[in-house]
Amino acid sequence: MDRHGRRVEHPLFTAPDPARLADLHRAMVIGRRFNRQASALARQGRLAVYPSSTGQEAAQVGGVLALAERDWLFPSYRDTVALVARGVDPVQALTLFRGDWHSGYDPHRHRCAPQCTPLATNASHAVGLTYAARRKGRDVAALALMGDGATSEGDAHEAYNFAAVWNAPVVFLVQNNHWAISVPLHRQTAAPTLAHKAVGYGMRGYHVDGNDAAAVHAVVSRALAEARAGNGPAIVEAVTYRVDPHTDSDAPQRYRDESEVAYWVERDPLLRTEALLRSEGLLGGAEETDRALAAFDADAERVAALVRERLARQGRPDPDALFTDVYATVPPLLEQQRRELAGELREA
Amino acid sequence: MDRHGRRVEHPLFTAPDPARLADLHRAMVIGRRFNRQASALARQGRLAVYPSSTGQEAAQVGGVLALAERDWLFPSYRDTVALVARGVDPVQALTLFRGDWHSGYDPHRHRCAPQCTPLATNASHAVGLTYAARRKGRDVAALALMGDGATSEGDAHEAYNFAAVWNAPVVFLVQNNHWAISVPLHRQTAAPTLAHKAVGYGMRGYHVDGNDAAAVHAVVSRALAEARAGNGPAIVEAVTYRVDPHTDSDAPQRYRDESEVAYWVERDPLLRTEALLRSEGLLGGAEETDRALAAFDADAERVAALVRERLARQGRPDPDALFTDVYATVPPLLEQQRRELAGELREA
Amino acid sequence: MPPAEVSMGAALNRALRDALAEDPDVVVYGEDVGPLGGVFRVADGLSGEFGEERVFDSPLAESGILGTAIGMAMYGLRPVVEMQFDAFAYPAFGQVVSHLAKTRNRTRGAVALPVVVRVPYGGGIGGVEHHSDSSEAYYTHTPGLRVVTPGTPADAYSMLREAIACDDPVVFLEPKRRYWSGEAVELPVRTEPMDRPVVRRPGTDVTLVAYGPMVETALEAAETAAGEGRSIEVVDLRQLAPLDDAVLVESVRRTGRAVVVHEASVFGGYGAEIAARVTERCFHYLEAPVLRVGGLDVPYPPPKLEGYHLPDAGRVLAAVDRLQWEAEWVEGAR
């Protein structure tokens, strides 16, 4: 798509079909609403923190919907929308940021690793997982998500290199949202693009408009297919923008200009898919389209309402949970601390 | 030079002048003799260990002689010959491997960091040092030495990236000797060359015949000049070969074929400079050349003899040294341990 | 007029500012310490004031930050680097242990590394995972490092100035939950040298050993105990390593009882060193074993459960109560 949501063909990549385009748009609409809802809850103090991905929905959704059921997703803290798009329960997806527990969903159920806070450390997990799957004879690929800043970490390098040497079916999707908290990209790297990093590992690098869900989907799909076929892992750089503050406790006015945000808001990924769906009539005639889009909005509202309500209803987590899953069984000294805490709580 | 020591011109790089070529050859002759001597001492148990660089003398000497006096060298454990070429006392250079102390020379005197054992960790030190020098208004460049295996470490990546972003005058000289102990290069990277890694940092990468001292010197000189001029750091990959075992306690027959070693022994870097010096008469007529070369050999023998003798003469290090340089002053609890040890020794 | 209240964060900010102003060799860098002033704003305003050659954002890589600081120090600068949070210092652990701590020793004193590594540490701020580790034990067991942590704004100022001036590498642990704690103090101020523990509150019945975030908690416990007729002496260790144990030993020999408190998990924590050392040096003065109060031996909990993990004055006082004040206790224990 161009900036205005007009279709642009590319000789190498196949555009998603109409149904998939509709899915992408719907997931973005839900993702955007989710971002807004979660940010509001954070402002109200009902979440401990929320790192919003408003503006980055195309990159996350485009990437995630390119995965097969059996594939694995390795998200970072920024990628709650990716989890929701993957089918994780939106309330469980917020457990981390609610402060109830470190992770709220069963990773095996949706084949989503816990959201990863230490930067770039999830990338090698993805490589190892696909190695194991291959040993077990399963055709499993993985998508590892990271930010532009995270590419500076040694862990990113090691993971890229292991993936290339092992020919692992992993796609590293780098959401270049131009900022690592307050640090702009030119203080992060002197490379022409982050996709150029692939050269030094002998793998393919793709540079894609990260606000174009169709393009991200097409590129990640192709990269995954190549990787599955044994043609090696890839870095996909999705160029996008973090419209909101880093988290609700950030102060972006200290380091960036509102005009920069405005520039990107104009390039909102949702406007573009909507324009494409409308102009090409992919959801049907004008009326049908309106109806379909309204249904997406309604779905999004339902998700937001669900999040609000279920969050309000949940109680405090049980402190006994502190002890049960440190080891496979509770060792004696920890059992003693458990008893002591229970005693304290009884007294209080 | 080609394989046989015949001059080959290159449009970009300036060949060292005859005097410099002679210096390079002489330093290699000394370096080779030093490697042999140190390896022998290790076999006799008079060094704790010695990681020989036989076969790699051109890469080390070619790189080091490209440095100006004021520049800094950041060597690894493999680079004792580089230290000797830099002017470090050969016996002091062996302190580490004798087991007398961790490092035996004053880094400030020769602007040589201590030899670095943890792989790739010295690279960021080089970057920081040049940053400091620039702040102090001094035109200081640095040469950081590392092996092919070390490029896989996160620390290499972080240093490359810092150097590029800070536009630091650092040249990373990677001696690709084809092995990281028992691990061959193709298990280390899938990149076409290690020089390709430069692309991902937006810096220049050079791929040079590491057994051609003239070429290494020319390339490193140019890379240093560019870096000094503010055109950014560079990776220079010098392709060479580790002819000896990793250290004297290695068992190379477990992982590599003797024929591979033979292939490289034929490409000995010393034979090539000698052939060039002779064929072009750079040391004068045949007789003068013979005399000059014999003088180099004699110098090398002198260094070897000196090492043997001084090492034999030296006593055991004083245990009190354990306590004096942990902190700027000896803290109370350490002072107590110092007294206790002194007491123990008196009793014994 | 009494001096104004200064928060610990403001005191640290002022210390950085004064050090930058006095010594052109001081540079401050790390992740987000430039225009943003750090995520806790400890570097607030400094890059504007001193220019981005001296206060700046680096690429996002902790080992690279530490490694470049080592290189800078080799050439005469005094870098002050920030690790954004405790757990995000771990990627630099190799540089810290194998180089920062050892270089003076490796070079027999020829190369000093006056580097300050600032680490906002500890919990109590409702941070999600990896934002609340108490990592002091990893550093205090590493010879060659000075490990210090201030318990008050005045100490924060004075100790940071001293750390920057110090020729040894200093791991400067900032108790992040206390950034907003205030104290009426006129800056600049110089307190006791950082390598000596101080008695924060004198007492006669029991010695309570604390540092960093737990100093405030210990004082609170002492205050409560005083109301109940028990006199608690609070020792603030300040420099955890290398430790000067004289003040501590003197105190415990006098009181005959001791409790050590920290946020970190008890098992293998820094409190074990204090308990073992005090016991060894004061054995025949002790009326009861030295008790440790600390975090549970579990990964740092999520925000809603951190209250169960972190020691508070109540837990400290409960430990004090277990110090065998009654003769019968001894019998019961057998």
Add this chain to the structure above:
Amino acid sequence: MPPAEVSMGAALNRALRDALAEDPDVVVYGEDVGPLGGVFRVADGLSGEFGEERVFDSPLAESGILGTAIGMAMYGLRPVVEMQFDAFAYPAFGQVVSHLAKTRNRTRGAVALPVVVRVPYGGGIGGVEHHSDSSEAYYTHTPGLRVVTPGTPADAYSMLREAIACDDPVVFLEPKRRYWSGEAVELPVRTEPMDRPVVRRPGTDVTLVAYGPMVETALEAAETAAGEGRSIEVVDLRQLAPLDDAVLVESVRRTGRAVVVHEASVFGGYGAEIAARVTERCFHYLEAPVLRVGGLDVPYPPPKLEGYHLPDAGRVLAAVDRLQWEAEWVEGAR
């Protein structure tokens, strides 16, 4: 016929081989563990026997090795990775502390990480710098890790098998100076479960607590002491964390005296935990403070000086002698 002597290195090798043979999910990798069999040859012959899909050399990057092992374990493998030397495990510290130790907890038990991290550790082999660190305290203070270290070849075999079968991540510390120590034992052998300390030698006068490389030293000290009429009980801890202190406490309550010995620097070392814990649990049984014998509080020394740093039987016995056997001692100390 009595069983043949087996060295610890050979016992470990056999344990890896048997585990690989029994469980197809076991993979062994790291730096140089393929054709070379590891720099200490603990993986000798395995890549040839089991193929390079199961025993192989990885790229040279410790954090990557740990991170990929975590990913493999998430998908049901049981990776056994080698860190070539203690100090070269530090680059992986972030992966170890923030992921390996915490993932079970973070996911409330949904994701177990049965990873074994083999680390040849400690000194005594004349290694140059960074080849002799005793890093156990860094791991034992990290909840979620099992940290074990064998003191004998039989334990080496049995504990490594158990570690590989264990659903928790295990940091398996191999006392490198004891790779060549032999014991007459028939393999395979199963010793006590690894999570329980054992009494290696019974005694009545004093409890000597040791683990890993110091077990041999402790037994040597006990033997010498026996000749001098003093009966030393040697407790081998085996699993350092999480610790089951029952055997230990029982022993010290019986003997009334204890010394703990390790190679690591004393300050903040693992011995502090033992001393603090034993004191707390056995206070009224103790005739003297629990003493610690360990390395000096200095960076690991160069080969020619390591003998001054490392505890030997003489130093252990000197500490035993200081355990206030005479009543006068008490007076003198005041």
